[in-house]
Amino acid sequence: MCLLLPIVLSLLLLYPETGHAFYSVGGTSVLIRINTRLEQQTTSSTTTVDISENAPRDISTLYSWSSDYGIQTAPSFEITTLDGGYDMFATTSADLPNNSPVGYVPSDLIMSHLKARMEFGSEVSAAERALKLSDHTAFYLILKILKEHERGVESPWFHWLDSLPRFFSNAASMTDFCYSCLPPYAAKQAQIEKKKLRRLQNAVEDVPLLNDVTKYNAELIAWAYNVVHTRYHETPGGDWCIVPMMDFFNHGGEADVSISYDDNGDCYVYTTRDVAAGSPLRIQCGDPTNPSLLLVRFGFLDESSPGTYCKWIAEEPSSEIYSLGYPNRMLFYQDGTISNEVWDVFLFTVLGKLDYNEQQAFYQAHVTYDEAAKARFHEQYFSQTLAALQGHVNFILGELDELSTWQANTPDTGRHPRLPLIMNHNQFVRGVFERVQQNI
Template structure:
């Protein structure tokens, strides 16, 4: 059951779309019980029909921000270049500080906060996340700080710093996250016809993600608009979706602030666990040699576990790691290369058994770690529920850890069944 949004902000936004000559879509903003706020079909939509068609004049790109400066006599594009993300961030900041009628109805519709994005979670929850997601959070926070500095350097260089004096880190972060979570990629359906590669697309960015969505997207140079065409029909009163791509829940939580139930792309990254595992009798010089070989062969890192199997990369790396204690390492290495080339299936029965034993050790440690983290996350969620309403961020963390535990159990059962 969906509740149609009828706020004055939404109605004003629709009037704004009409004034900007955006083709009327068979869509209305609604609140859905399972997916939150999204777009609902007001009439049946057939396969092959355009869901949205956003004219180029309504797309917000780096050029829009730089052109606004050029109208004031500031030629900033050559002397003080900004990345597209930085430019769009400063554009949204400018619209908050100096609202323009041209864009105000759209900016008013943007979320006021992005507190479920992984980098925005409180530290007590963030530290419970899987190691690869924690690394992603660090990267994002570092990038945000870099862009904050670059933004101020740019404003100082064009003598606009005093006008932006009220831009604090919180406002910049809001704008930065709005761009991160809502921008689209401007891929042409025919050829490259735009200088910019990302944009904010009013109306389009209200569409939620679904793995079942079947769409064609891209900038059409003939109509000079960004179109999304559905390859499947939608009935009136149902939510209309697009696909953000084949991403696992860790990626979705980091980039967009949500997760999907039963996501088939889920996996567990075990790069840190592979690096940290201690093998009996493994000499440091042999370990360094193994890591060098793996890097030379393009097999260093990106080690993953799935519900049905460990990745090829991980198993090849484990086969080599457990070989460091072998008496004749050169002979083992020769056979390892043969496995890599597909000339044999295993290095040896003993090597294969040792690799799987090490794999089970990794699974054991992760299971123990995730169970403790799930318990702690539940305690945090319960405490928050006593103080306020349901906390979506803590739910996402608990679900993500629970999914990882289920994958580990399924993989353990698969390994046991194979003997």
């Protein structure tokens, strides 16, 4: 039955004039290893994927692997690179109208947190207890990646693993020098990511199902961490999934495709708008108005962002601050305009230093949607709020000036390959803040 699977799937991939349709194969497990392929392996069964940063990514074998295991893609679906193979991303070689099928992946091939938890069960309970609750979802997917890497060519996912990036530019991959080159907000978020990685690395040491070569290989664990955190997709039910082949979509401020699942857990990807030939196929990886956080978590700079978080950090944010819009709605836009939430939070903070009763009255006006009362507060305390905002903007620009001077004296990007990306990020933030400075 397994030997016929690719033939069956090719017959089920239909191309009517109105579009393409993908079909699942009921009753067939695509993870049943194709015996003839195993017999033809000339590599030792102990061979594992080379994760060194300069190791080549095998995309050509990925195509045949995906076909053998039941993955279906539109005829125009291609994986492309513009930088010699470091960044690989999905594109379309032909026009795709809105709501066109792009890809189908059977459930058996999809890695998920819930499946990994069921697979590993009580074997990792001790390690799980050592982690924060917020780490658990990623932890099980990381274990799955590590276990499949450990299995080498015997893993059904071997060729997919061999197609994955080795070099990452997100915070977990940065050095202390990199952190020192980031402005305060981005540096703080980067340190949070690094601490999370260290917790997970320590927890892996307590997992008996992994061998010692894996458990004590910090670089391997960091690679698995980065694979999970840069390629997972969260389902509507809250499960984290990694969908092979459908994990090559880059980020866009506006998504070109959507990812959905049927009742069997099979994955379907369709376009959400017309996509021209030669264009990338993109999803929205995170908040497009927070390019600093996208850099920290995913390792890229989205210069198409309409703006950026204002970089103001509350040391001990209160529930009132969150209600007023901290931090997600506190935005500086590319044209130098400032979101209302920035003014609200700065006024609330100013009032906290001047008059507690006035602060609470302003907050009550906010929660009761009394915009007229809020406007009166803003007018009365405008000069104090403006001074606080100007001080913040000037401080961030001063920090960026110092970083720029320091970075100019550190030209050795060979030793610090992530430095050019960090410098581009800082220049992007500087441009937005300079336009805000001109407006206030």
